[in-house]
Amino acid sequence: MSASALRVGVVGAGSMGADHARTLHRWASGAEVALAADVDAERAAAVAAETGARGTTDAHELITDPDVDAIVIASHDSTHADRAIAAVRAGSHPAYVELKTALASGTHGAPLLLHCVSRGVASAPGCTDEFSVTGSAIHEFDTVPWLLDSPVVEVSWHAGRSTSTVTGLRDPQLMLLRTADGALTTVETFLNAGYGYDVGCEVVTEHGTLALTDPARLVTTRPGPAPPPTPPTGARVSPTPTASNSRRGATRCGPAARRRWRRRTTAWWRGRSRRR
Ligand SMILES: NC(=O)c1ccc[n+]([C@@H]2O[C@H](COP(=O)([O-])OP(=O)(O)OC[C@H]3O[C@@H](n4cnc5c(N)ncnc54)[C@H](O)[C@@H]3O)[C@@H](O)[C@H]2O)c1
Numbered sequence: 380m381s382a383s384a385l386r387v388g389v390v391g392a393g394s395m396g397a398d399h400a401r402t403l404h405r406w407a408s409g410a411e412v413a414l415a416a417d418v419d420a421e422r423a424a425a426v427a428a429e430t431g432a433r434g435t436t437d438a439h440e441l442i443t444d445p446d447v448d449a450i451v452i453a454s455h456d457s458t459h460a461d462r463a464i465a466a467v468r469a470g471s472h473p474a475y476v477e478l479k480t481a482l483a484s485g486t487h488g489a490p491l492l493l494h495c496v497s498r499g500v501a502s503a504p505g506c507t508d509e510f511s512v513t514g515s516a517i518h519e520f521d522t523v524p525w526l527l528d529s530p531v532v533e534v535s536w537h538a539g540r541s542t543s544t545v546t547g548l549r550d551p552q553l554m555l556l557r558t559a560d561g562a563l564t565t566v567e568t569f570l571n572a573g574y575g576y577d578v579g580c581e582v583v584t585e586h587g588t589l590a591l592t593d594p595a596r597l598v599t600t601r602p603g604p605a606p607p608p609t610p611p612t613g614a615r616v617s618p619t620p621t622a623s624n625s626r627r628g629a630t631r632c633g634p635a636a637r638r639r640w641r642r643r644t645t646a647w648w649r650g651r652s653r654r655r
Pocket residue numbers: 390391392393394395396416417418419422438453454455456458625626629630631637638641
């Protein structure tokens with residue numbers, strides 16, 4: 380384990396948890412899987428063996444482990460709330476919470492524009508145009524009013540040139556939201572971005588910008604008479620709870636479609652591995 384790497388604990392070693400753990404292990408420079416937890420000891424052990432992590436059947440042990448910097452929650456839906464609350468109580472700070480706190484401090488002035496991006500590798504066969512809204516942009520529809528403390532009062536939807544990698548789907552899509560405070564938000568959904576998963580949010584305020592960067596760290600730029608001597612610093616925070624992130628880029632168009640999507644995504648990663 381390298382001293383500077385972000386140590387990630389993965390709760391739930393099923394399909395998605397194992398996928399996330401593999402992705403972190405193989406592709407995420409600067410991050411490593413430290414612990415894998417599953418009530419099924421064999422699943423925990425299998426993911427741990429594959430990623431060089433430690434396996435446990437006790438998710439609480441993982442959540443409270445001081446050596447774990449960030450947590451992926453990929454257990455069954457019904458467990459997400461408890462696990463996320465336990466993680467926050469144990470000191471994890473979802474990046475969006477830091478972003479909201481920074482905005483609420485007033486230091487950066489009023490938020491004027493938000494740019495949100497949600498990109499995935501590939502959509503499931505049979506996915507419809509509507510899914511970009513109901514399955515992907517839905518997260519921004521939740522997050523933005525909460526972040527700004529202001530309800531969405533106006534929405535427009537746009538689709539331009541679509542990717543040629545899929546047929547019958549308008550992808551990418553762009554939505555423009557106006558909240559009651561007058562701020563404008565762009566939401567880009569791109570289910571077939573191909574290159575990987577990418578979720579971002581940048582807020583342009585009266586005095587600068589605040590942005591979540593990979594892996595969901597808060598980076599703030601702010602002009603002023605006394606600029607900091609070093610480049611803009613980022614608050615080190617845990618990645619956002621995966622209750623929402625685990626759904627991003629993935630599609631939920633039925634179990635069969637999900638299985639096909641998983642096979643396709645795995646094939647994509649294998650292809651990428653060979654290309655490297
Ligand atoms: N499979 C998909 O295509 C897909 C796509 C998007 C999102 N998701 C989401 O990902 C999450 C996991 O889905 P999945 O398909 O990997 O399910 P899965 O059944 O393959 O894996 C879930 C794992 O969680 C474990 N588990 C259950 N309760 C636990 C607990 N209290 N503590 C620790 N581990 C526990 C189970 O033993 C199992 O191994 C779900 O929230 C699901 O909605 C799945």
